[in-house]
Amino acid sequence: EPEVTQTPSHQVTQMGQEVILRCVPISNHLYFYWYRQILGQKVEFLVSFYNNEISEKSEIFDDQFSVERPDGSNFTLKIRSTKLEDSAMYFCASSVRQGMTDTQYFGPGTRLTVL
Amino acid sequence: QKEVEQNSGPLSVPEGAIASLNCTYSDRGSQSFFWYRQYSGKSPELIMSIYSNGDKEDGRFTAQLNKASQYVSLLIRDSQPSDSATYLCAVNGAGNKLTFGGGTRVLVKP
Numbered sequence: 001e002p003e004v005t006q007t008p009s010h011q012v013t014q015m016g017q018e019v020i021l022r023c024v025p026i027s028n029h030l031y032f033y034w035y036r037q038i039l040g041q042k043v044e045f046l047v048s049f050y051n052n053e054i055s056e057k058s059e060i061f062d063d064q065f066s067v068e069r070p071d072g073s074n075f076t077l078k079i080r081s082t083k084l085e086d087s088a089m090y091f092c093a094s095s096v097r098q099g100m101t102d103t104q105y106f107g108p109g110t111r112l113t114v115l
Numbered sequence: 116q117k118e119v120e121q122n123s124g125p126l127s128v129p130e131g132a133i134a135s136l137n138c139t140y141s142d143r144g145s146q147s148f149f150w151y152r153q154y155s156g157k158s159p160e161l162i163m164s165i166y167s168n169g170d171k172e173d174g175r176f177t178a179q180l181n182k183a184s185q186y187v188s189l190l191i192r193d194s195q196p197s198d199s200a201t202y203l204c205a206v207n208g209a210g211n212k213l214t215f216g217g218g219t220r221v222l223v224k225p
Contacts, residue, residue, distance in 0.1 A: 031211060043159060043203065045212040056210020091158050095211070101166060102147065102211055106158040 002026040004107035006092050012113045013082055021077045021110045023092030032075045033093040033104060034067065036060070043091070049075065082114045117142040119206050121216035129224055134191040136219045138204030141185070147207035148180055148187045152200045153218065159203055163189065194223045 005024045013019050025032050034046040048055040049067055066078045075094075079086055089111050093104040118141040128134045140148075147166055151159035165171045165178040165187065177190040187206075191198055201218040208214055 033212070035213075042217050043205075043213075043215040045214065048210045048212055056212050058212070089158075097211075101164065102207065103149070103161060103164050104211075104213060105161060106151075109158045 002028075004092055004094055004105055006090075006107040006110050008110060009108065010111045010113070012115065015084060015114055016081050019079050019082055019112065021079075021090050021092075021112070023075045023077075023094075023107055024073050025075055025092065025094030026096075026105060027073075029094035029096045029105075031055075031095045031097060031102070031104075032067075032069070033095075034077045035091045035093065035106075036088040037091065037109075038085075038088045046077070046090075079112075082112075084114050087112055087114045117145075117206075117208055117214055119204055119214050119216035121202075121204050121219045123217055124220040125222050126219055127222045127224060128194050130194060130196060132194055134194050134198070134221050134223070136189045136191075136202050136204075136221070137186060138188065138216055139186045140204075140206045140214075142206065142208060142214075143182075143185060145206045145208065148178070149205040149207070149213065150176075150178060150187075150189045151203040151205060151215075153203055154200045159205075159215075162202075191221070194221075196223050196225055199223045 032049045047057045089109045092107040095104045150162045163178040175192045179188045204216040205213040
């Protein structure tokens with residue numbers, strides 16, 4: 001069964017450093033998403049991406065964040081200058097829309113720890 | 116601010132019993148509703164999707180949607196210890212973003 005994959009599983013970085021989180025969506029999916037979950041809190045939407053453009057972004061997704069699909073398989077989230085409060089699990093998801101339905105499948109996540 | 120609300124639990128049920136989880140949402144225009152299961156430290160795993168009013172059954176799981184009352188529920192029949200997890204209700208919005216509730220923690224006791 002196809003799965004969304006993410007690397008690395010755990011990333012430790014110093015405050016102010018740049019990090020890139022990587023995702024490989026399910027191969028026939030066209031819509032891609034990033035979510036994050038701070039420990040003990042809700043899963044929060046960051047950004048959706050389709051046809052090489054951002055479709056929607058949340059207030060969290062400020063200028064420190066960017067997304068890219070550098071090739072036909074990878075989807076990346078870059079945080080330019082990490083802050084302590086960026087420490088969270090980051091989940092990539094992908095979907096293929098069929099009419100009104102659109103089911104998002106999540107990757108295993110990257111745990112980001114900012115020291 | 117569009118909200119999705121769930122009782123945080125824990126909901127404790129004996130093995131073999133029915134677990135009943137509820138979720139309310141604020142955006143009356145929402146069209147798609149999802150239940151995900153999340154084990155501690157893991158990612159959300161899709162259990163059910165529901166789009167129309169009424170019931171939808173898949174194995175031991177039944178999702179119920181009532182758009183007029185703005186609630187969606189999940190029943191887990193014949194609960195097993197492996198069902199012990201946090202169950203997340205999610206509602207689809209603009210840009211296809213999912214808004215999640217805080218989750219209901221379910222404990223199934225043998």
